[in-house]
Amino acid sequence: METRVTYNVVFVTSEAAPYSKTGGLGDVCGSLPIALAARGHRVMVVSPRYLNGTSTDENCAGAVDLKCPTKVYCFGGIQEVGFFHEYRKGVDWVFVNHPSYHRPGNPYGDVHGAFGDNQFRFTLLCHAACEAPLVLPLGGFTYGENCLFLVNDWHASLVPIILAAKYRPYGVYKDSRCILVIHNLAHQGVEAAATYKNLGLPSEWYGAVGWIFPTWARTHALDTGEAVNLLKGAIVTADRILTVSQGYSWEITTSEGGYGLHELLSSRKFVLNGITNGIDVKEWNPSTDEHICSHYSSTDLSGKVLCKTALQKELGLPIKPDCPLIGFIGRLDYQKGIDIIRSATPELMEDDIQFVMLGSGDHQYENWMRLAESTYREKFRGWVGFNVPISHRITAGCDILLMPSRFEPCGLNQLYAMRYGTIPVVHATGGLRDTVQNFKPYAQEGKSEGTGWTFSPVTKESMLSALRTAIRTYRGHKASWEGLMKRGMEKDFTWENAAIQYEQVFHWAFLDPPYVK
Numbered sequence: 383m384e385t386r387v388t389y390n391v392v393f394v395t396s397e398a399a400p401y402s403k404t405g406g407l408g409d410v411c412g413s414l415p416i417a418l419a420a421r422g423h424r425v426m427v428v429s430p431r432y433l434n435g436t437s438t439d440e441n442c443a444g445a446v447d448l449k450c451p452t453k454v455y456c457f458g459g460i461q462e463v464g465f466f467h468e469y470r471k472g473v474d475w476v477f478v479n480h481p482s483y484h485r486p487g488n489p490y491g492d493v494h495g496a497f498g499d500n501q502f503r504f505t506l507l508c509h510a511a512c513e514a515p516l517v518l519p520l521g522g523f524t525y526g527e528n529c530l531f532l533v534n535d536w537h538a539s540l541v542p543i544i545l546a547a548k549y550r551p552y553g554v555y556k557d558s559r560c561i562l563v564i565h566n567l568a569h570q571g572v573e574a575a576a577t578y579k580n581l582g583l584p585s586e587w588y589g590a591v592g593w594i595f596p597t598w599a600r601t602h603a604l605d606t607g608e609a610v611n612l613l614k615g616a617i618v619t620a621d622r623i624l625t626v627s628q629g630y631s632w633e634i635t636t637s638e639g640g641y642g643l644h645e646l647l648s649s650r651k652f653v654l655n656g657i658t659n660g661i662d663v664k665e666w667n668p669s670t671d672e673h674i675c676s677h678y679s680s681t682d683l684s685g686k687v688l689c690k691t692a693l694q695k696e697l698g699l700p701i702k703p704d705c706p707l708i709g710f711i712g713r714l715d716y717q718k719g720i721d722i723i724r725s726a727t728p729e730l731m732e733d734d735i736q737f738v739m740l741g742s743g744d745h746q747y748e749n750w751m752r753l754a755e756s757t758y759r760e761k762f763r764g765w766v767g768f769n770v771p772i773s774h775r776i777t778a779g780c781d782i783l784l785m786p787s788r789f790e791p792c793g794l795n796q797l798y799a800m801r802y803g804t805i806p807v808v809h810a811t812g813g814l815r816d817t818v819q820n821f822k823p824y825a826q827e828g829k830s831e832g833t834g835w836t837f838s839p840v841t842k843e844s845m846l847s848a849l850r851t852a853i854r855t856y857r858g859h860k861a862s863w864e865g866l867m868k869r870g871m872e873k874d875f876t877w878e879n880a881a882i883q884y885e886q887v888f889h890w891a892f893l894d895p896p897y898v899k
């Protein structure tokens with residue numbers, strides 16, 4: 383019989399689906415914990431108890447108050463937080479309660495932009511998360527101090543510093559470990575150096591988060607470039623670092639992909655690994671999906687065209703089962719290459735195709751989507767907003783999913799697309815390059831190979847050229863297209879696969895002594 387070491391794992395994250403989600407971070411922190419718990423680990427996820435006065439508040443309705451008010455020190459005083467808890471799918475979902483998490487908007491901001499007190503809100507999360515394993519008797523027992531923290535992105539980045547600066551000197555958490563998981567290096571939690579005093583850290587730890595911007599990045603002659611950079615703090619104090627694909631773990635060590643942190647990341651490359659995200663194969667399953675009108679599988683594809691015509695009907699597009707339908711789903715952000723889509727749209731619209739976009743974010747792109755919809759009534763739909771059922775119907779109903787991301791740490795939509803027989807056309811970067819194999823019609827003995835198209839560089843021309851090849855193949859080579867669909871649908875993107883690789887990294891983390899003693 384197999385014997386395995388199990389760990390007490392504490393995720394710290396600003397989002398966990400279904401409780402909170404603005405993007406892929408929520409998906410990962412909603413699914414990976416369940417996969418790890420299913421493999422025998424004791425798993426807790428600590429995230430804020432957001433309430434915004436809309437129907438999404440119901441997602442948190444199942445969590446009960448643990449009646450364990452806890453005091454933490456930061457921002458010049460004692461702050462009191464509460465903890466709510468729900469045990470679901472083998473995981474302890476813990477929600478930090480504080481008035482600053484209760485306001486309209488999403489976890490980070492509202493219609494006016496990012497909240498001005500995000501440093502406070504996420505500093506509080508980190509301090510509370512360090513207390514949670516010590517004070518919360520979940521199922522009767524605390525997790526205790528020998529746990530493994532998995533801290534995600536900048537919002538959770540203070541955790542390894544707090545462990546090293548505020549607990550270890552007093553003999554607490556001496557045998558814990560902390561792994562930083564980077565989902566997106568572009569956001570680092572940077573604020574003015576003067577805010578250091580708010581973080582609740584001893585003054586001698588300034589060097590961990592202290593950061594000096596290069597001269598070219600400074601805003602005016604008197605700008606000294608001094609800042610605090612929370613993600614940097616975790617990079618220099620975590621025991622190990624993970625990214626969400628292997629390709630991205632290399633890219634962030636280069637000056638092009640490192641967002642200023644490539645040298646620091648390179649200096650830690652011996653503890654830097656990449657593990658490709660999985661997907662929730664129950665939520666994203668074309669043979670059972672509750673959001674789509676007709677089910678299908680790799681052995682019976684017939685339902686897919688019905689999903690397509692239903693989508694065309696729902697969106698008020700001409701119902702044309704044979705017309706190539708291209709989709710885009712995602713945050714409307716520079717990262718996602720929306721400007722490239724915008725510049726290519728007039729040429730794309732000359733062809734007999736249809737194009738559907740779902741996204742929210744940057745207002746200029748939201749307005750452009752509305753404008754494009756009114757300009758190309760017969761061919762283009764731009765759905766501005768965040769809507770999970772529609773994202774499923776677009777994934778199922780389209781023939782092609784377009785992702786011209788400038789960088790993509792992993793990317794989940796291309797994985798969902800492949801599972802739904804929708805062919806990804808993606809920029810060859812990060813996790814997109816790792817997960818989409820370029821189509822080769824005559825790879826071996828006349829048999830074709832690949833699951834989509836990858837293009838590079840990320841320009842309008844190369845994107846259009848890849849899209850046109852895909853469209854030609856769709857129209858003229860039905861058998862090849864079916865081969866592409868089936869190969870994608872049969873790929874194993876389960877979280878269990880990723881969880882096994884995480885276990886290996888946990889093992890390595892405990893083999894070495896704590897990085898900061």
Ligand SMILES: Nc1ncnc2c1ncn2[C@@H]1O[C@H](COP(=O)(O)OP(=O)(O)O[C@H]2O[C@H](CO)[C@@H](O)[C@H](O)[C@H]2O)[C@@H](O)[C@H]1O
Binds near residue numbers: 565773
């Ligand atoms: N308007 C909308 N309506 C409904 N659903 C929407 C939506 N906009 C986005 N979504 C959903 O949000 C998720 C986006 O996930 P991605 O991984 O593609 O990107 P994101 O950049 O958010 O994540 C970051 O973290 C993840 C997780 O590690 C990495 O995969 C990724 O590369 C990195 O940039 C998907 O589930 C998508 O369907």
